[in-house]
Amino acid sequence: MEKTNKIIVGISIGDINGIGIEVILKTFEDKRMLEFCTPVIFGSNKVISFHKKALNLNNSIHGIQSLDKIVHGKINLLNIWKEDVKVELGKITPDGGKYALKSLATAVDALKNNAINVLLTAPINKENIQSKEFNFPGHTEFLENELEGDSLMILMCEDLRIGLITGHVPVSKISELITPELIKNKVDIMHQSLKRDFSINKPKIAILGLNPHCGDKGVMGKEDDxxxxxxxxxxxxxxxxVFGPYAADGFFGSKTYEQFDGVLAMYHDQGLAPFKALSFGNGVNFTAGLNRIRTSPDHGTGFDIAGKNKANVESFKEALFSSLKIYRNRKENIELESNTLKSK
Incomplete structure (x- = not known):
């Protein structure tokens, strides 16, 4: 592999029957994208070719058999399986989950071994990917198990960053999971990430309440008080x-979130519902707190539009650019911290 300063972006293809491959290929239709990074898709030439034909796309793909054969200036495809796999666009099938996991697991191994610099994941289906190897609610939990650190899911667009105190858990379990220890842990992760990954020296963090109106002094729940x-x-x-707790409805309705560098929501939909209403398809999912960088678009597999050439690539592009920026910020801040220690 030739030496270069370009960041190598490993890309897992997600469910082979969804829109993941479509947004990947459309992102790199513009050859100028290759000036920013070197992409490596973890998948199969046959599956990629199927999608190219179905979508009438003409991307030039450079197939490689090992990661030491990466060519900069090209869209690299690491062929990680050779068998024929049936692609059934828009359908939830066992093969959709099986090969999504194969792509993801191989890409994560490459990330752990520093063969790629960052990981960009296309959407998986959380039902058909379940197996002995993947018994997790989603990407975030799988990555936390594979990498070092404690994870925090952050959804972001422009200057809005929303992290989740609890992630993919049933609503009935949320209140019993909210503990001082968990809140402190998630605040620590967000605080460190805002400094290290976003270069914000003195981050301001807002924390949302759990109950409607933050419990109204115990009338609707005691957890907030x-x-x-x-x-x-x-x-x-x-x-x-850190400030709060804030009642979520008024917090977003009055645009109070604009006063903060980061927001911590108590549960999944409390943070993601307003986020997706505000992000207009440009949102990015970033897994903070781990020793490696992973981003993804904020949408799902899009089975209803798979193969119809209708997928919007903006979220995937934003996820790509975010991963590059975070990588540079983290590298620069680690170097600054290292130089500070040496000077003492």
């Missing part, structure tokens, strides 16, 4: 600029 407020007060004593 008995757990969340005291925990925020404790965190403030460490010097971190």
């Amino acid at each position: 008995e757990i969340i407020r005291p925990t925020i007060a404790e965190i403030k004593k460490t010097g971190k600029m």
Whole structure:
């Protein structure tokens, strides 16, 4: 592999029956994208060719058999299976999950071994990917198991970054999972990420309440007064600029979120529903807190439009550019921290 300063982006293809391959190929239709990075798709030439034909796309793909054969300036495809696989666009099939996992697992191994610099994941179906090797609610939990660190799912667009205190868990379990320890842990991860990955020296973090109107002094739940407020007060004593709890409806309705560098929501839909309403298809999912960088578009497999040439590539492009920016920021900040230590 030739030496270059270009960032190598490993790309898992997601469910082979969804829109993942479509957004990947359409992103790199513009050859100028290859000036920013070197993409490596983890998949199969036969599957990629099927999608190219179905979508009438003409991307020139450079097939490689090993990662030491990467060519910069080209769209590299690491062929990780040779068998014929039936692509059934728009359908949930066992093969859709099986080969999504094969692509993901191989890409994660490459990430762990520093063969790629960042990981960009196309959408999986959380039902058909379940197996002995993948018994997780989603990408985030799988990556936390494979990599070092504690994860925090952050959805972001422009200057809005929303992290989740609890992730892919049933609503019935949320209140029992909200503990001072969990809140402190997620605040620590977001605070560190805002500094290291986004180069914000003194991040301001807002924390949302759990109950409607933050419980209205116990009328609609006691967690906000008995757990969340005291925990925020404790965190403030460490010097971190954290504020809240805020009632989610008024917080987003009044655009209070614009005053903060990061927002922590108590549960999945509390954060993602307003985020997706505000992001207009340009959102990015970033897995913070781990020793490697992973981003993804904020949409799903899109089975209803798979193969119809209707998939919007903007979220995938934003995920790509975000991964490059985060990689550079993290590298620069790690170097600065290292030089500071050496000077003492």
